[in-house]
Amino acid sequence: MVMKKRPKLRSIWVFHLNTGACNGCDIEILDVLTPYYDVERFGVKLVGTPRHADVLLVTGPLTRQSYYAVKRTYEAMPLSPRIVVAIGTCACSGGIFYDSYAVHGGIDKLLPVHMYIPGCPPRPEEIIYGVAQLVGLVEKHVRMEYAREDSIGFVLPKYPVSERIRLDLRDLLNKVVGYFDRDKILEDFLKLVEEAKKARDERARLRELIEEYCKKARDPRLCFCINLLEKEYWRLRELYEKKMVPPKIIPY
Amino acid sequence: MKWTIDRVIEIIKAKFGKYIKDMYRPMANQVIIVMDKSAAPKATLFLLKEAGVPEPQLSTVVGTDERPIRGMFSIIYWVSVNAEGGDAWIGIKTYLHEDDLKIESITPLHPGANWYEREIRDLLGIIPVNHPDPRRLVLPDDFPKNIYPLRKEYDYRSKPTVTPRHVFKRPAEGTVIVPFGPYHAACDEPYHFRLYVKGEEIVDADYRGFYNHRGIEKLAESRLTYNQIPFIAERICGICGFVHSTAYCQAVENAMGIDVPERARYIRTIMLEIERIESHLLWIGIACHLAGFDTGFMHAWRIREKDMWLAERLTGNRKTYGLNVIGGVRRDILEYRKSLALNTLSELKREYKEFVDMLSSTKSFIKRCEGVGVLPYNKAVAYSTTGPTARGSGRRIDVRKDHPYAAYGELDFKVPVYKDGDVLARAMVRIDEVWESIWIIEQALDKLPGGPLRAEIKRIEPYREALSYDEAPRGENVHYVMLGRGNKVYRWKVRAPTYNNLPAVPEMLKGYTIADAPLIIASIDPCFSCTERVLVIDVRTGEKKAYTEREFNYLSIRKSRR
Amino acid sequence: MSYVTLNYPFEPLEAPPEYRGRPRIDPKLCVGCGACSRVCPSDAIIVEDNYRDGLRRIKLDISRCIRCACCEEACPTGAIKLTREFELASPRKEDFTQIFELRLVKCSICGKPSDYTVRQVEKAKQILSHLPKEEVDEIIKRITVCRECRRKKTIRTTFESIPILGLIRA
Numbered sequence: 001m002v003m004k005k006r007p008k009l010r011s012i013w014v015f016h017l018n019t020g021a022c023n024g025c026d027i028e029i030l031d032v033l034t035p036y037y038d039v040e041r042f043g044v045k046l047v048g049t050p051r052h053a054d055v056l057l058v059t060g061p062l063t064r065q066s067y068y069a070v071k072r073t074y075e076a077m078p079l080s081p082r083i084v085v086a087i088g089t090c091a092c093s094g095g096i097f098y099d100s101y102a103v104h105g106g107i108d109k110l111l112p113v114h115m116y117i118p119g120c121p122p123r124p125e126e127i128i129y130g131v132a133q134l135v136g137l138v139e140k141h142v143r144m145e146y147a148r149e150d151s152i153g154f155v156l157p158k159y160p161v162s163e164r165i166r167l168d169l170r171d172l173l174n175k176v177v178g179y180f181d182r183d184k185i186l187e188d189f190l191k192l193v194e195e196a197k198k199a200r201d202e203r204a205r206l207r208e209l210i211e212e213y214c215k216k217a218r219d220p221r222l223c224f225c226i227n228l229l230e231k232e233y234w235r236l237r238e239l240y241e242k243k244m245v246p247p248k249i250i251p252y
Numbered sequence: 253m254k255w256t257i258d259r260v261i262e263i264i265k266a267k268f269g270k271y272i273k274d275m276y277r278p279m280a281n282q283v284i285i286v287m288d289k290s291a292a293p294k295a296t297l298f299l300l301k302e303a304g305v306p307e308p309q310l311s312t313v314v315g316t317d318e319r320p321i322r323g324m325f326s327i328i329y330w331v332s333v334n335a336e337g338g339d340a341w342i343g344i345k346t347y348l349h350e351d352d353l354k355i356e357s358i359t360p361l362h363p364g365a366n367w368y369e370r371e372i373r374d375l376l377g378i379i380p381v382n383h384p385d386p387r388r389l390v391l392p393d394d395f396p397k398n399i400y401p402l403r404k405e406y407d408y409r410s411k412p413t414v415t416p417r418h419v420f421k422r423p424a425e426g427t428v429i430v431p432f433g434p435y436h437a438a439c440d441e442p443y444h445f446r447l448y449v450k451g452e453e454i455v456d457a458d459y460r461g462f463y464n465h466r467g468i469e470k471l472a473e474s475r476l477t478y479n480q481i482p483f484i485a486e487r488i489c490g491i492c493g494f495v496h497s498t499a500y501c502q503a504v505e506n507a508m509g510i511d512v513p514e515r516a517r518y519i520r521t522i523m524l525e526i527e528r529i530e531s532h533l534l535w536i537g538i539a540c541h542l543a544g545f546d547t548g549f550m551h552a553w554r555i556r557e558k559d560m561w562l563a564e565r566l567t568g569n570r571k572t573y574g575l576n577v578i579g580g581v582r583r584d585i586l587e588y589r590k591s592l593a594l595n596t597l598s599e600l601k602r603e604y605k606e607f608v609d610m611l612s613s614t615k616s617f618i619k620r621c622e623g624v625g626v627l628p629y630n631k632a633v634a635y636s637t638t639g640p641t642a643r644g645s646g647r648r649i650d651v652r653k654d655h656p657y658a659a660y661g662e663l664d665f666k667v668p669v670y671k672d673g674d675v676l677a678r679a680m681v682r683i684d685e686v687w688e689s690i691w692i693i694e695q696a697l698d699k700l701p702g703g704p705l706r707a708e709i710k711r712i713e714p715y716r717e718a719l720s721y722d723e724a725p726r727g728e729n730v731h732y733v734m735l736g737r738g739n740k741v742y743r744w745k746v747r748a749p750t751y752n753n754l755p756a757v758p759e760m761l762k763g764y765t766i767a768d769a770p771l772i773i774a775s776i777d778p779c780f781s782c783t784e785r786v787l788v789i790d791v792r793t794g795e796k797k798a799y800t801e802r803e804f805n806y807l808s809i810r811k812s813r814r
Numbered sequence: 815m816s817y818v819t820l821n822y823p824f825e826p827l828e829a830p831p832e833y834r835g836r837p838r839i840d841p842k843l844c845v846g847c848g849a850c851s852r853v854c855p856s857d858a859i860i861v862e863d864n865y866r867d868g869l870r871r872i873k874l875d876i877s878r879c880i881r882c883a884c885c886e887e888a889c890p891t892g893a894i895k896l897t898r899e900f901e902l903a904s905p906r907k908e909d910f911t912q913i914f915e916l917r918l919v920k921c922s923i924c925g926k927p928s929d930y931t932v933r934q935v936e937k938a939k940q941i942l943s944h945l946p947k948e949e950v951d952e953i954i955k956r957i958t959v960c961r962e963c964r965r966k967k968t969i970r971t972t973f974e975s976i977p978i979l980g981l982i983r984a
Binding site: 483564566567568572574 | 830
């Protein structure tokens with residue numbers, strides 16, 4: 001992403017238009033003017049009226065009430081270059097409101113869009129990236145991806161515990177520590193189980209390993225989760241081993 | 253004698269006993285009293301004005317189409333009792349038959365009910381009789397007249413259209429008028445604010461908003477399930493999104509009787525306060541900008557960035573945290589994130605102290621804010637204003653103290669109240685609240701209990717209802733939920749705090765100059781979109797001048813430079 | 815040279831490790847169950863079954879994604895995850911889609927495509943690996959039927975389970 005190009009547009013004057021947004025994206029746009037991100041380095045200036053603007057920054061799903069005002073604003077812009085940039089998921093496609101009675105959809109239902117910047121809300125860096133791409137300083141990264149199952153090998157990862165038990169433990173961890181950390185903690189626990197399986201007394205060895213882990217981790221929350229997992233693991237193993245009698249299948 | 257909810261119920265029974273048909277308690281601090289259609293508005297007015305309860309507040313008015321359940325429409329007037337009134341929410345409910353959808357309006361006696369009755373008329377078709385201003389409020393101007401979206405037979409996707417028209421109000425009698433043409437909006441643009449002036453002085457104001465009416469309540473009833481609604485609730489407002497998702501989750505948890513685990517309540521409290529800090533810093537920046545003090549704006553937003561980065565590390569995004577689900581939260585605060593938060597807070601405290609010292613010694617800022625936009629105490633009560641707007645006028649109300657929720661009952665903090673009622677008082681309330689928020693987060697991080705993050709959901713009983721409330725950065729935020737079948741909500745009503753504060757703005761503007769108007773409007777910290785323009789009409793000459801928001805704000809900035 | 819301004823985009827920048835960026839489906843792990851599509855609040859993931867060609871197409875549109883991570887929470891195999899990518903601007907909307915196509919497994923009675931994918935069957939076999947092989951095969955055979963055959967089977971089984979009517983064989 002090193003820039004060796006010369007920008008195509010210099011000194012862009014933008015007018016910010018909110019067509020019914022929640023204001024999240026609007027604040028990120030105002031944020032881009034603050035010293036940390038400072039989009040004025042690219043010559044971007046916020047103007048107060050569409051009559052002076054080169055670029056229209058649109059946020060929000062196009063609501064029915066703002067439809068007419070948006071049309072008038074677009075028509076007030078000078079005929080060239082009249083660039084429209086849709087910032088945020090709502091402006092790109094309507095987002096979560098896409099089929100409501102009061103919303104038409106994304107801004108492309110009314111105006112031709114030259115740059116889409118998705119996000120909810122997009123980070124200031126994302127907006128800078130979009131503006132830099134518009135100006136010609138960086139290249140586009142994202143592209144459509146298509147894959148067919150037969151050309152990609154299917155991977156069924158193997159774990160030291162049976163899949164049933166693993167899925168149950170994963171579900172428990174979701175309720176205790178949330179979706180973001182659960183996979184990592186589960187991975188750590190399964191590594192300990194694998195290590196413990198090599199010993200003769202599995203239970204005692206697992207207990208030892210867990211205590212070591214807790215001492216190293218120094219995070220009472222991780223300790224709590226691993227201990228809970230251990231308890232649940234033994235409970236599930238007993239439960240499933242007891243019910244190993246196959247169910248009776250009725251032939252028809 | 254101390255006030256409790258039972259005492260309030262006794263008072264109502266004493267006066268209106270023969271009209272009461274039913275009474276039930278969805279929760280310990282909420283009661284729904286079902287009354288006759290003729291008595292319900294009178295009982296509400298009685299509670300608000302004559303009963304003598306401390307700081308009564310008309311919190312919200314909910315209209316529901318209950319025809320699939322019992323063949324009638326319903327209206328509930330929710331009145332809350334604050335200050336030392338014990339923790340009480342009184343809902344006065346009445347049923348209306350489809351053929352006779354009229355109810356006596358309470359707006360002539362209590363101006364704070366103005367918008368509620370207009371909204372119910374727009375969305376359900378229940379007509380408030382003798383309402384002084386029965387114009388369309390919420391629906392787009394090009395929506396046909398006799399179609400009501402919130403009725404159950406209306407499909408949430410259908411979009412009927414007519415040509416748009418809107419009527420603005422005529423200025424008051426006694427001001428010199430030169431007729432300025434037709435008021436039909438076919439030849440007139442939809443402006444946000446219309447200011448009627450005599451020379452430089454404002455005599456009246458009118459407001460047309462709801463440009464961001466997206467039909468969220470209808471979407472929640474039709475397409476979304478219980479656990480998907482917190483995500484749309486978060487996108488109601490981009491600055492106070494988390495309070496909406498928390499309030500919704502609390503309402504459903506109250507209705508279902510779920511006990512949220514302690515750790516989840518503390519995490520919700522921490523994120524609510526982080527949101528409050530960044531909202532108030534945003535406001536301080538905007539107020540500085542409007543007062544012509546751009547250095548203050550840049551500094552406030554620079555300090556605010558630290559808070560946003562903290563939110564990003566804790567939840568994954570600067571805004572729209574996506575943390576709430578029914579029964580708890582879905583992302584945890586591990587030890588390293590906790591120490592990150594504590595470090596950020598100590599940096600924040602240091603920088604914020606420097607900033608406040610600089611601000612309080614900037615004479616130009618103080619002079620612009622002092623004595624401007626005064627809202628006297630009695631008007632603040634009449635309009636049921638809430639939040640820093642009310643606390644700046646001397647009303648000692650704060651949902652966190654009066655009706656504790658999440659973990660606030662276990663934490664120690666103060667509520668700043670100022671009596672002057674001007675822009676400076678509201679600014680001081682917000683500045684002080686940032687300190688209190690930092691203190692609350694430190695306490696909560698310190699006391700963060702262990703345990704699970706989510707509660708099990710056992711049974712969902714359809715048609716149970718409950719209210720929930722929290723303190724957004726702008727004021728009291730109230731959500732009402734009635735559970736439904738098929739994993740969907742039957743009715744969800746959102747009442748954002750600015751809804752109560754905006755009708756008070758014309759009162760605040762009267763008598764001040766146009767150059768002060770942007771600062772006064774901004775002082776209630778309004779949460780509306782930034783696209784609109786302001787129209788200024790001189791009632792003496794009939795001259796109209798339209799300003800975009802930036803030009804309008806520039807009038808204010810320029811005044812500081814004179 | 816400013817001291818506060820970040821030098822992005824002149825220097826690369828990475829999002830913090832907890833950041834929720836765009837979601838991406840890993841085609842090696844996805845089994846095509848469609849759980850992500852059912853929980854997505856903004857319908858950014860759409861599952862379309864093509865019974866004529868026997869294919870299931872999963873379409874992820876990141877221009878409608880609100881990055882709530884509901885899909886990541888619901889996925890049983892960990893195939894869809896929110897990455898940390900945030901450089902997503904583009905002038906064309908087509909760039910925002912990711913499509914993954916899977917084969918539908920054939921009905922064990924009539925041979926037409928059923929409502930399950932081949933990979934789902936593999937995954938189910940893995941979960942049931944504690945049972946003997948013949949039993950697992952029998953269970954799979956009974957479940958993977960197409961809609962029409964399922965309807966017919968249900969009627970026949972219900973009919974035959976009523977003792978008197980069971981004597982009358984269809």
